[in-house]
Amino acid sequence: MADGCACDRNAQTYLSVPEALKWGLAAAHPVTETETLSLSDSIGRVLAEDCVSKVDMPAFDNSAMDGYAVRMSDLGQGPLFDLPVIGRIAAGDSGRHSAPAGGALRIFTGAPVPAGFDAVLMQEDCEHTTDGIRFARCPKPGQHIRRAGEDLEAGAPILRRGCEIGPREAAALASAGYGEVKVFRKLRVAIFSTGSELRQPGEALGPGQIYNSNRFMLLALLDKQWIELSDRGPVADKPELLKAVLREACDTSDLIVTTGGVSVGDEDHMPLLFTEIGGETDVMKVAMKPGKPIMFGRRKNALYIGLPGNPVSAYVTWQIIGSQMMARRAGLHRAVPIPEQAVLDEPLERRAGRQEYRPVRIEGTLPDGTPRLRLMAASYSGRVALLAQADGLAIIPAETEEMSAGQQLGFLRF
Numbered sequence: 001m002a003d004g005c006a007c008d009r010n011a012q013t014y015l016s017v018p019e020a021l022k023w024g025l026a027a028a029h030p031v032t033e034t035e036t037l038s039l040s041d042s043i044g045r046v047l048a049e050d051c052v053s054k055v056d057m058p059a060f061d062n063s064a065m066d067g068y069a070v071r072m073s074d075l076g077q078g079p080l081f082d083l084p085v086i087g088r089i090a091a092g093d094s095g096r097h098s099a100p101a102g103g104a105l106r107i108f109t110g111a112p113v114p115a116g117f118d119a120v121l122m123q124e125d126c127e128h129t130t131d132g133i134r135f136a137r138c139p140k141p142g143q144h145i146r147r148a149g150e151d152l153e154a155g156a157p158i159l160r161r162g163c164e165i166g167p168r169e170a171a172a173l174a175s176a177g178y179g180e181v182k183v184f185r186k187l188r189v190a191i192f193s194t195g196s197e198l199r200q201p202g203e204a205l206g207p208g209q210i211y212n213s214n215r216f217m218l219l220a221l222l223d224k225q226w227i228e229l230s231d232r233g234p235v236a237d238k239p240e241l242l243k244a245v246l247r248e249a250c251d252t253s254d255l256i257v258t259t260g261g262v263s264v265g266d267e268d269h270m271p272l273l274f275t276e277i278g279g280e281t282d283v284m285k286v287a288m289k290p291g292k293p294i295m296f297g298r299r300k301n302a303l304y305i306g307l308p309g310n311p312v313s314a315y316v317t318w319q320i321i322g323s324q325m326m327a328r329r330a331g332l333h334r335a336v337p338i339p340e341q342a343v344l345d346e347p348l349e350r351r352a353g354r355q356e357y358r359p360v361r362i363e364g365t366l367p368d369g370t371p372r373l374r375l376m377a378a379s380y381s382g383r384v385a386l387l388a389q390a391d392g393l394a395i396i397p398a399e400t401e402e403m404s405a406g407q408q409l410g411f412l413r414f
């Protein structure tokens with residue numbers, strides 16, 4: 001697998017979470033193909049080009065207020081200033097105005113400030129006179145004028161490739177004059193859930209059967225504009241069946257995400273099957289709780305992530321490692337989420353060794369706003385209901401055996 005991988009299935013080495021993440025990101029090669037879309041069609045996609053502004057932003061000097069444009073040179077000594085109003089200019093007007101000296105222009109927000117006018121008075125600061133305005137406070141030169149290019153000059157970088165085009169990016173691209181943008185093609189992602197015990201919600205449960213929650217969790221997690229999702233549903237723990245689905249998914253996808261079947265039990269077929277279809281695998285024992293083991297694999301273009309079957313384990317491993325790998329594979333440049341600081345509301349005792357992501361509730365806050373966290377349960381890897389009731393995950397460092405009430409720790413808010 002990827003060069004420098006310290007993990008070896010046989011050696012059973014445990015990787016720390018940062019090591020596993022580093023390895024996973026190195027194995028996730030970004031897509032390279034791009035397409036050019038209209039700006040409206042590009043929303044939610046991954047930008048594939050560095051963009052510079054095509055225009056000055058704003059394009060011309062304009063008023064930041066509803067009020068009056070004046071020339072400083074027309075103002076006398078005060079304490080009161082009187083000027084006739086000699087014209088009117090609104091947003092959308094050209095701003096070409098041959099106003100004689102000695103008068104103010106009625107002006108509105110966004111209207112071009114004509115050449116020579118060098119300050120705008122707020123209308124609230126002006127009184128009406130018979131032919132004009134009177135005001136008491138001498139304006140500062142340039143006041144309430146938004147200068148051409150003050151937000152960004154034409155030619156200056158506005159967005160880097162690799163960002164997801166969200167509301168802020170879409171607005172910036174529009175202002176910078178982009179009618180079309182180049183984006184990475186959609187990432188083809190296939191998912192399936194392994195397990196002969198799985199039933200569809202809505203069906204009756206037979207003995208030994210459970211509802212398939214991972215499938216719907218993944219559908220929600222992968223609901224992105226930049227993903228072309230292929231949902232292959234549940235697949236029973238029958239090696240030939242699993243192998244056929246896995247092979248087909250690998251042939252047609254950039255990324256395959258499955259749940260279950262990656263552990264060391266007799267019904268955990270995925271590692272062997274992945275090898276049998278010509279892939280290279282690593283079951284990585286990651287020193288995280290919940291979560292081990294996670295399986296990664298590559299076969300030609302396809303990257304494979306095998307999440308644990310236990311739903312909370314699947315969710316946490318996906319959030320901490322899998323989703324970062326997928327983002328990289330899709331061409332996104334995304335920083336790993338930075339946990340916020342929180343404090344424990346109660347003492348904690350546990351076994352050291354694995355970095356733990358423990359579901360917690362926010363019990364309240366300290367006076368400075370820091371969340372106070374209440375631990376939910378010590379054993380939770382299969383507890384989907386508990387996950388739905390949690391407010392986030394507390395991060396308990398691998399070496400920690402005990403913590404006292406009030407102690408600080410990292411918190412990933414949902």
Ligand code: AMP
Binds near residue numbers: 265310
């Ligand atoms: P496995 O990793 O396949 O050994 O599964 C571990 C546990 O997670 C077992 O109790 C499974 O029944 C459960 N499980 C596996 N897949 C799912 C799923 N899609 N939805 C809910 N529970 C699951």
Ligand code: MG
Binds near residue numbers: 194195237267
């Ligand atoms: Mg299973």
